[in-house]
Amino acid sequence: MNAKTEAAFTLSRQHEVVNALRAVLPAHSILFNEEDTRPYECDGLSAYRQLPMVVVLPENEAQIVDILKICLRLSVQVVPRGAGTGLSGGAMPIADGVVLSTARLNKIVKLDPYARTAVVQPGVRNLAISEAAQAHGLYYAPDPSSQIACSIGGNVAENSGGVHCLKYGLTVHNVLRVRVVTIEGDIIELGNAALDASGLDLLAVFIGSEGMLGVATEITVKLVPKPQQARVIMASFDDVVKGGNAVANVIAAGIIPAGLEMMDKTSSRMVEPFVKAGYDIDAEAILLCESDGTAEEVEEEIQHMTEVLNASGATAIAVSKDEAERMKFWSGRKNAFPAAGRISPDYYCMDGTIPRKHLAKVLLGIAEMEKTYGLRCANVFHAGDGNLHPLILFDANQPGEFDRAEKFGAAILELCVEVGGTITGEHGVGIEKINSMCVQYSEQERDAFFAVKRAFDVAFLLNPDKAIPTLVRCAEYGKMHVKRGELKFSDLPRF
């Protein structure tokens, strides 16, 4: 699957576009030789690749305006790209299109500790914001696991989450304003420095729109006070259903943990030899339940959580004594992906979200699918908010295995939709899950999405053919799969 993709554009078209771009960009901001454009052929989902015709690396907003105007004039499709860490192929290039990287817009424009906001350019790394705010006792709350590398522009495009979003929210809850250049070259402000803005909530639509509505050039994020202390409970269960029930019981007790994560036995056995986090490898499920706040608050909450977990049938409980131990307990969960890469030549990470009450049913379904597709699957789970990350383990060098892994993944997503969930909680649809959108949304709903896109991108040039499938694509996919109307549990509210 890692074979080089071929160039698929004519040289005359490339010359035309490059020449037009040269009028507005310095030479070092335009890449078009294969050795320069090759690194941009995929994002974090490397199974999907396409060599782009041109890559541009603008250094300021005015250049982005010029680039988009040229692309509109020449009818060139544009794929905006952040740090390229995305997991759904959202930044996969278009063969005869331009990749617009925001990597060089990487300045923190203003950090205002009094107002608890930071104004940043899209190429600033997620973690860099928290690092800059640290001296003031503040941080930027959403913490996707790629936070060391991923950029805030990409976070806005994907509405990224993280392990603490049950309590602190997603990107959409932590961004106040985005300055955007439209395909027509207009600069628009969505949101503002206040808590709300006049008119329709275009900011909410822009966040999570996968680079299909405009290019963000400046983002104002909220900063929040750093909790004085955090401690985590590691609880073992001899049954995944008991683990799932324990999660429900914690919530029912009126507790919103700062983090609430679950791993199945396959996952803990996968990570333990790698990180030595002290996980109970005989447990069917391990739960990590974190409390943060003042020392008194944490003490009170940890005690309450411990009682609930014990009453829910935990077979073992350990509470982190200090920061080092807390990091150790988390290390296994945070390293689940690299650990998968260690025990398996390839892995495929899914991202469905389900109402938690259906956890047992979904895990059982996945276990059945392991047999059907002849592949193993390790499950890590943002249990607090129902976001499941099954890691399908496969070897792309074995003929047919990638194909089986893809089918396995699509089957998991269909199961998620069937129980009233969604095909993606935080990774985005991109190119990867575009077929599964046919399962989750009706033709009218997909048309409405297209209409939203056209409302911003009249020329339909920004990252087209991602996220929202056409009728033709769904018809093709529908030949092989059941459509929503024919699903089981048709009485469930499904939206």
Next chain:
Amino acid sequence: MENVLQIFKERIASATASKSPLRIKGNGTKDWYGQSLQGEVLDTTAYSGIIAYDPTELVVTARAGTSLREIGKALSEKNQMLAFEPPRFDGLATIGGIVASGLSGPRRQAVGTVRDFVLGAVLMDGKADVMHFGGQVMKNVAGYDVSRLLTGSMGTLGLILEVSIKVLPRPVAQQSLQFAMTQEQALHQLNVWGGQPLPLSASCWHNGLLAIRLSGAQAAVDAAIKKMGGDALPEPEKFWDRLREQEHAFFDGVLQDKEQGLWRLSVPSVAPVLNLQGEQCIEWGGAQRWLKTTASAAEIRAVAEQVGGHATLFKGGDKSVGVFHPLQPAVERIHRNLKNAFDPAGIFNPGRMFTNF
């Protein structure tokens, strides 16, 4: 309920065919809000009832016409709440109306606004097609976030039929304090506290008195009281309830004087004291400034814009100045495109948000 939906469908289809406006209405508790009321009433109250509520999933799904009284009752039985504290207006306000108007109450400063809690919505558009957006799960990035787009849309994009809202547990402990302070002192203090890990869940400055509410774990509330000082706020529950319902003394007599308008200025919390004629009441840590004034819209909007915010003529006054803050031309174009997409015949609440929209 199917027959109610069928009636909605027929009325919308016929309204679209004849291009005759419909005015979506629940219990009419917010008829005074927005630019103007036009069209034949489309009553949502027949489409009512909680569809699903599972406290351990932290989600309630209800039909648009469900009253906040009914929802509040179901949630409080499980010790949960609509955390953004929408005004209930005697419990008659409907969940559809709250989502459409996007109004939030005192706790908004700590937990977010209606749109932060909307997880999904079912919409009947101008073609009378029923569409589901978002869902019942907290994390969902499949497709554009249309359910949040509908929040605060004043019913201009279509008939919201059902909504799923995230709910939260009620805080274990709650205490309120008051401090004698000038507006300037209060604004400064609120911003300083805002940068500290304190369980602040509401604030209100009016007439030389700053009231704050602390909510959270008992230990956190106790520790905060020790740190912050101040005096106990008398009858705290009544105080915050009255503020939430816009029955606080500040709101008295808003509609008595025809010249006077009640404005809502949404500004950065750190914006200085706004130099505008009239009486002010400040919430949300300084980010929401209520103003009763006879000052001109142009002056008020200029001041709001200067500090990076916007101003809404919330109640009363002369609505011909435009209730909502005017939009940037390119943003207005996007609004129009969206309106045409969801409501091509322009039948849903025309003029309720902006004239000619």
